[in-house]
Amino acid sequence: MAEKEKVYKCLNPVGMQPPVKTFPLATRLENLEGKTIHLSICGEADIWVPMEKKLKADYPNINWTLKKRYHIVPMELSEEERKTTDAVILGVCW
Amino acid sequence: MPYLASLEKEGIPTVLINFGEETGKVEHDRTLYGIPKLRHIVASRNSLGGVSEAEILVQPLLDALTRPLSDEEKESGIWAPNEPRILFEGTLPEAEEFYNQTENIPGILDAPFSKYTDGLPVVIPTEERVAEMLKGTSHKPDELITLQHDMELRGFGAIESTNTRKKGDVINFMPMYRTATVEQVAVNAVMAGCKPEYFPVVLAIAESGGGTGDGRGGGGGFIVSGPIYKEIGMNVTNSIFGPGNPANKTIGRVGSLLWRNLGGYKETVTTITTLGSPITNGGFIFAEYTEGLPEGWKGLNEEMGFKKDESIIMTGGMGMGEWGIGQQNMPGVYRSLQRTGHGAIARFLDVKGIPGPHNYLEYLTKDAWATRDGGFTLVMPTQIAQDLCDYGFKTKDSIYEWIWKKSFEPVSKFRMRGAQDFITNGWLGIEKTSGKHWKELPGDYMVPAGGDDPFDSYNILLCNMEETAVARFGGGHGQVFSIDAWR
Numbered sequence: 001m002a003e004k005e006k007v008y009k010c011l012n013p014v015g016m017q018p019p020v021k022t023f024p025l026a027t028r029l030e031n032l033e034g035k036t037i038h039l040s041i042c043g044e045a046d047i048w049v050p051m052e053k054k055l056k057a058d059y060p061n062i063n064w065t066l067k068k069r070y071h072i073v074p075m076e077l078s079e080e081e082r083k084t085t086d087a088v089i090l091g092v093c094w
Numbered sequence: 095m096p097y098l099a100s101l102e103k104e105g106i107p108t109v110l111i112n113f114g115e116e117t118g119k120v121e122h123d124r125t126l127y128g129i130p131k132l133r134h135i136v137a138s139r140n141s142l143g144g145v146s147e148a149e150i151l152v153q154p155l156l157d158a159l160t161r162p163l164s165d166e167e168k169e170s171g172i173w174a175p176n177e178p179r180i181l182f183e184g185t186l187p188e189a190e191e192f193y194n195q196t197e198n199i200p201g202i203l204d205a206p207f208s209k210y211t212d213g214l215p216v217v218i219p220t221e222e223r224v225a226e227m228l229k230g231t232s233h234k235p236d237e238l239i240t241l242q243h244d245m246e247l248r249g250f251g252a253i254e255s256t257n258t259r260k261k262g263d264v265i266n267f268m269p270m271y272r273t274a275t276v277e278q279v280a281v282n283a284v285m286a287g288c289k290p291e292y293f294p295v296v297l298a299i300a301e302s303g304g305g306t307g308d309g310r311g312g313g314g315g316f317i318v319s320g321p322i323y324k325e326i327g328m329n330v331t332n333s334i335f336g337p338g339n340p341a342n343k344t345i346g347r348v349g350s351l352l353w354r355n356l357g358g359y360k361e362t363v364t365t366i367t368t369l370g371s372p373i374t375n376g377g378f379i380f381a382e383y384t385e386g387l388p389e390g391w392k393g394l395n396e397e398m399g400f401k402k403d404e405s406i407i408m409t410g411g412m413g414m415g416e417w418g419i420g421q422q423n424m425p426g427v428y429r430s431l432q433r434t435g436h437g438a439i440a441r442f443l444d445v446k447g448i449p450g451p452h453n454y455l456e457y458l459t460k461d462a463w464a465t466r467d468g469g470f471t472l473v474m475p476t477q478i479a480q481d482l483c484d485y486g487f488k489t490k491d492s493i494y495e496w497i498w499k500k501s502f503e504p505v506s507k508f509r510m511r512g513a514q515d516f517i518t519n520g521w522l523g524i525e526k527t528s529g530k531h532w533k534e535l536p537g538d539y540m541v542p543a544g545g546d547d548p549f550d551s552y553n554i555l556l557c558n559m560e561e562t563a564v565a566r567f568g569g570g571h572g573q574v575f576s577i578d579a580w581r
């Protein structure tokens with residue numbers, strides 16, 4: 001057999017993907033009235049400063065809490081804080 | 095994303111705001127963290143921002159927290175992609191076509207992207223070639239890539255944290271958190287064109303995470319220190335950063351293949367970069383020349399706690415891609431300065447007519463931190479190192495300290511630096527030299543623009559060259575990994 005017709009087994013350079021268990025999203029809120037919604041802010045003050053003002057002005061019956069960081073990795077809620085938080089808005093990040 | 099996933103898992107509904115070109119990355123990451131269908135709202139980088147953007151975003155955000163879940167959003171299961179060991183069977187021309195295939199990535203990229211390579215053709219990883227590569231190490235083909243010694247991982251600025259990692263910890267390649275065996279690294283080493291004798295260096299690169307960083311690693315930059323450079327024929331002389339030397343070129347290239355294949359890097363799909371770097375593009379590696387060190391100066395291996403006869407790599411991910419436009423001088427002008435005290439730099443230093451040694455660093459560091467913070471590495475020929483030693487720098491540490499002190503400036507000026515809002519976390523943290531809160535410091539308090547620590551921020555490496563030229567790039571001392579552990 002000519003060399004260029006020889007059949008080779010060629011190996012895979014791709015690494016191994018650890019399996020991931022997927023889970024359903026948390027049940028959504030029936031309404032926002034009186035709820036505690038946490039704003040987890042990661043940079044982009046151009047967007048967040050007016051949005052925070054608007055949320056607080058337009059929805060005064062929501063208890064707004066907030067943690068701010070100048071980085072894409074957010075400041076997390078503590079275990080204790082999670083117990084009293086109904087929902088979280090996070091951004092701007094990925 | 096791991097934070098969002100943990101909240102959703104605990105029953106706290108969330109919604110994410112991301113920018114448009116990050117959507118692919120968001121969709122990808124949600125799978126990695128087990129979320130079948132994430133709720134996210136796209137903000138615009140191009141809008142006017144401010145009130146008008148808030149008007150657009152608020153209602154969809156609140157709707158995402160209250161709209162009942164769809165069936166798809168309620169799904170659970172296992173995501174477990176599986177890759178076969180043998181990827182392709184066929185003739186070499188057929189294999190070349192297969193391994194060099196591209197796919198078009200829609201969206202902002204809208205360009206072909208190589209499926210298994212860095213964009214250049216590769217050596218086909220036949221079973222025979224991979225078996226030959228594996229002869230370059232005593233480690234078993236099915237052994238997982240793990241840490242070979244305990245180490246501290248250092249963060250910086252706002253993401254500052256120190257993690258201790260233990261020998262035996264499995265290495266995850268980013269952005270997909272994949273793991274790999276010695277054989278899978280060998281496949282990539284063959285593809286890059288490496289020889290079996292280079293393989294311990296390649297495995298040390300893999301142990302470092304393979305230049306994948308947090309997923310935006312760019313293939314990484316690596317520095318070799320120790321006798322292995324001579325054994326495998328790395329060029330440490332003229333054109334140390336140039337083409338032509340197989341070891342420098344092919345080992346460096348492995349970084350980008352590991353990023354692509356082990357890490358799963360796919361631009362705008364699995365990660366988002368900015369411009370990339372022309373330096374680490376394709377991977378980048380060079381070795382230091384320690385034989386010409388002035389008396390009292392240590393090689394990188396000894397500086398990092400290893401012995402002179404031990405070989406290591408240092409990851410240059412702290413800024414090696416930032417090849418700054420800094421000082422400029424003709425090599426002859428440097429020689430005139432030191433030999434007779436003539437020429438432009440002699441005039442700059444006001445030592446006209448006085449033979450050296452003179453402190454060339456004064457010239458080299460002039461305005462070095464004008465609008466760029468942090469430290470840098472200098473790669474210099476033996477003569478310049480000897481001149482600095484003769485001038486009075488009897489150790490490398492004394493130079494790191496001197497340069498670092500030169501970088502001090504008042505807080506009032508420091509606050510105008512473009513990276514510091516981020517690095518200081520909006521000036522909410524503690525300034526290190528004073529131990530005080532940033533906001534307590536008066537405007538005239540002096541702080542270093544050139545990094546937090548002299549040793550971490552600066553590095554000096556030698557090359558074996560007579561021409562008196564110096565190269566400079568961002569970052570100082572990074573993390574080191576033993577090459578000998580992988581022999």
